[in-house]
Each structure stands twice: as structure tokens, then as C-alpha cells.
Amino acid sequence: MARERFDTIVIGGGQAGLSVGYHLQRAGLPFLILDSNERTGDQWRRRWNSLRLFTPAAFSGLDGMPYPAARDHYPTKDEFADYLERYAATFSLPIEHGCRVDRVSRRGDWYQIEAGARRFEARQVVVAMANYQRPSIPSFAGDLDPAIIQLHSSEYRNPAQLPAGAAVLVVGAGNSGAELARELAS
Numbered sequence: 209m210a211r212e213r214f215d216t217i218v219i220g221g222g223q224a225g226l227s228v229g230y231h232l233q234r235a236g237l238p239f240l241i242l243d244s245n246e247r248t249g250d251q252w253r254r255r256w257n258s259l260r261l262f263t264p265a266a267f268s269g270l271d272g273m274p275y276p277a278a279r280d281h282y283p284t285k286d287e288f289a290d291y292l293e294r295y296a297a298t299f300s301l302p303i304e305h306g307c308r309v310d311r312v313s314r315r316g317d318w319y320q321i322e323a324g325a326r327r328f329e330a331r332q333v334v335v336a337m338a339n340y341q342r343p344s345i346p347s348f349a350g351d352l353d354p355a356i357i358q359l360h361s362s363e364y365r366n367p368a369q370l371p372a373g374a375a376v377l378v379v380g381a382g383n384s385g386a387e388l389a390r391e392l393a394s
Contacts, residue, residue, distance in 0.1 A: 214238060
């Protein structure tokens with residue numbers, strides 16, 4: 209099977225991956241960004257409807273392109289997704305969308321990257337993605353009464369998904385948990 213060869217492959221086309229791409233491009237180094245999403249910014253577009261960034265626009269821009277809003281504006285998830293898409297287009301960053309990396313291994317001086325039926329080789333690999341949006345559900349959750357509605361934050365969109373007046377328990381006090389608890393308490 210033919211392998212596509214690059215000096216550097218960046219895995220992940222979110223903020224970190226785009227920032228790395230920006231700097232690789234400025235340094236004149238050949239690279240490719242592999243992103244599992246169909247469109248730049250989709251990782252934000254899929255989040256709950258009322259999500260706003262936790263930092264104001266003054267601190268939300270990436271290198272080379274400030275976020276285009278008043279300094280104290282808190283961008284919505286869709287505004288930020290569109291910004292990421294404009295960022296990638298502005299700098300003509302080479303991104304392969306819909307390309308989920310399954311495996312990275314090392315053979316000699318080259319990294320071997322498997323992404324579905326595609327194979328890549330690279331001298332350097334930058335892993336610029338995280339798994340924080342993958343649900344981490346305790347094993348006992350399956351033993352709970354089936355009448356209990358269980359939603360991970362990755363599945364939640366708005367309060368209409370829950371029965372009106374139902375008691376709600378939010379597990380987790382990170383930014384997502386706190387934001388969802390605030391919304392559901394309203």
C-alpha cells in the first residue's frame with residue numbers, strides 16, 4: 209500500500225493543531241494536518257447550544273489573527289468554530305478533513321500513521337488533540353434504574369432533553385459541569 213510522506217504530520221485540527229500549523233508554515237516547513245472532523249471547528253459546533261467560551265475574545269485568538277470581537281465579548285461555540293475555519297482559510301493551512309488517525313508507530317527514522325485505509329509517513333508527528341470529549345462513564349452507570357436519564361455533556365444540547373421539573377444531578381464540577389448545572393438550575 210502506498211504511503212503518503214511528509215516531513216511533519218499534525219494530528220488534530222483544533223486550536224492547538226492550527227496554531228502548530230501556523231508556526232510550521234511561517235518556518236517554511238512542509239506539513240499536513242489530519243483532522244477527524246468534516247469541517248474545521250466542528251468539535252465546537254457539536255457542543256451544547258448555549259455554550260460560550262470561558263475566556264473573553266481578548267484571550268481567545270490564535271497566533272497571527274486576533275479574535276474579531278470586542279475584548280470583553282465571550283464568543284459562542286458557533287462563533288468560535290467559524291473563527292477557527294476562517295483562521296485555517298486565512299493561512300491556507302493544509303488540512304485533511306474526515307481523516308481519523310487510528311495508530312501511530314515508529315519504524316526506523318519514520319513514524320507510520322494509519323488513518324482508515326490511508327497510510328502516512330512522517331519524520332515528526334505532533335499530537336495536538338485530546339480525548340476530553342470522549343465520555344468517561346463509570347461502570348456502575350449501567351446498573352442504575354433504566355428510568356434514570358443519563359446524558360454525558362457530549363450528548364447534551366439543551367434543557368428540553370430532560371423531563372420538565374425533573375430532579376437533576378450533574379456529576380463533575382469542571383467548566384462543562386458548572387455551565388450545565390447553571391443552565392439547568394435556571
